[in-house]
Amino acid sequence: MSCEHDHCGSGGCGGCDGCGGTLQMTQAEIDLLLDFAQTPFLPVARRADSEAPIYLESDRYTVEEYEKIITALYQKRLIRLDYDLPLANFNYAAYKVYPHRGSMALTATGQHVVELLEIQGIPEA
Incomplete structure (x- = not known):
């Protein structure tokens, strides 16, 4: 998948x-x-x-697998992790043993990648 950003040619984006x-x-x-x-x-x-990020909202993958997935997306600068910005009106009861509770969201680059996935699909390597 091509990310189409100028910074990728410099090798400094972390996602390429x-x-x-x-x-x-x-x-x-x-x-x-x-x-x-x-x-x-x-x-x-x-x-x-x-x-290490903890995500408990889906059982599609294990907590350990989600840790690796979230970390990889964060390192590729596709998502943002904000441990000091909790979601309003969200019940964090499942996370009560974790002192740092916050939110994660797509970055602008992540949004662009999602749009490419939705428009172009996923080319096989």
Whole structure:
């Protein structure tokens, strides 16, 4: 998938593999991005002693798998994690053992990737 941004040629975007703006993504990453297309803000939490994101809203993947998926999307700069910005009117009861509760959302680049996925589909590598 081509991300079509000028910064990709410099190799500094974190989301490209340095071969002409191609963004490599797993099916799990694509699945979560498409969830963001349906619900623009999702809850996220973390432990006091860890930066690892915790997402409990779906059982499609395990908590550990979601940690890797969310971290990968964050490192690719496709989502933003805001542990100090909780969702209004969201019941965080499932997250009560985690002291840091917040939200995650698509970045502008993430929104662009979702639009490309919806328009162009997913080319196989």
